[in-house]
Amino acid sequence: MFAQLNAQPKDKILALMGAFKADPRDTKVDLGVGVYKDASGHTPVMRSVKAAERRLVGEQTTKSYVNLAGDPAFGDAMVDLVLNGAVARERVAAAATPGGTGAIRQGLELIKLAAPDATVWVSDPTWPNHESIIKYLHMPMGKYRYFDEATRGVNFDGMLADLKNIKAGDAVLLHGCCHNPTGANLTADQMAQAIEVIKAQGGMPFVDIAYQGFGDGLDADGAATRAIASAFDNVLIAASCSKNFGVYRERTGILMAVAKDEAERDIAQQNLNYLNRQNYSFPPDHGARVVTMILTDPELRADWEAELEEIRIGMLGLRKQLASELRRLSNSDRFDFLAEHRGMFSRLGTSPENVEKLRADYGIYMAGDSRMNIAGLNEDTIPVLAKAIIDAGI
Ligand code: PLP
Ligand code: TYF
Secondary structure, eight states: OGGGOOOOOOOHHHHHHHHHHHOOOTTOEEEOSOOOOOTTSOOOOOHHHHHHHHHHHHHOOOOOOOOTTOOHHHHHHHHHHHHTTSSOGGGEEEEEESHHHHHHHHHHHHHHHHOTTOOEEEEESOOHHHHHHHHHTTOOEEEEEOBOTTTSSBOHHHHHHHHTTOOTTOEEEEESSSOTTTOOOOOHHHHHHHHHHHHHHTOEEEEEEOOTTSSSOTTGGGHHHHHHHTTOSOEEEEEEOTTTSOOGGGOOEEEEEEOSSHHHHHHHHHHHHHHHHHHTSSOOOHHHHHHHHHHHSHHHHHHHHHHHHHHHHHHHHHHHHHHHHHHHHHTSSTTTHHHHOOSSEEEOOOOHHHHHHHHHHHOEEEOTTOEEEGGGOOTTHHHHHHHHHHHTTO
16 A cells, blocks of 8 residues: 555755754754744744733633534634624635634635536635645646735735636635735735635635734734735635744644525534534644634733733844844845834745755755745844845855
8 A cells, every 4th residue: 555655845944944954054044934932032922812812721621522612712712813804794704624724625625525627716826735735636726926026015916917807706815914935015905905816817815824913013014914804705714823822842723714695604603613524623722722812811811912012022123123123234225124024934035045045055044945934043143144145145
């Protein structure tokens, strides 16, 4: 049996983690995998998460099964966090999933159940796992232009032109905020225009929101998802708690299906439950329970929001410092886009050869497409990176 298996391609971002670990240089800088790190390079457990876990250990009296869709209180709390009343609660089906990745997988499977021939459109570029899962499911995939290599902003004209090619019944995967891997995002006005085009074409949006609170703030980062949810009869939303609660390994996420009305919501909910059952029966509960406790306890919530805001402001500060150091060294404004980008990532916009040069000559690790994890920087490494970028002739 196993002799018939083919070798599988590695996840390039995860492979980079191994290469970084193996590098003996103590000057090395890790801008690879998308995990938040503080100034000392540590990924801490958030204070509110620690407190909620302590409370949970004391209070929990059973580890018995919950529901196929997970704890309904988690669904309520997350629908509230992401949608904040943008659509009537009765229209939203929700199921807990193993991380945001699980939600993406289940959402794609739901599309496949409903419309096996639907094309799923993704931004070019997008998070590599989007493409990988779509291919694995043998679903037709299309790409819409997204990144402008010259400005390192969004190629909005290209995006709109490509969205005008989608067919009725197709799905369009959109990043709710903090685009991965580019860091370039639509303005509210551009999103409104994209919504109009997708609507006119009869497409259905599928929003992936994995960084709410990492861009312009918890509320502002939900605005695009809310605008989308309130503009269509049907929308899918995959939300991850990995980053904004720092619960990466707990695998905490949720898939929401916004339906036309309550009756349609019931059918959608049955299908979400069905898909969970086919794939793993019950979704993980620990992280979801911790998140629910934080979101519903005013004290824990206030502390979580404060810590998340510190993280966000810290990353914004790093962006500004890097852009200003590069402005000084290059005597130009050509790196100002770094301060305009939002979230954890920025695509520097240079060749794989230059990325390799930065790794080999300077010990600076970034993804092969020149995506940098801004949270991997600190006051000491910003000048090192800026100098390396200029010395390498980028
Ligand atoms: N979507 C995007 C764009 C991401 O960058 C991530 C990364 O972590 C995820 C979804 C899902 O992450 P997780 O499955 O760890 O919740
Ligand atoms: O893009 C990233 O770096 C994060 C973390 O298979 C990640 O989203 C990377 C690879 C992967 C799963 C998560």
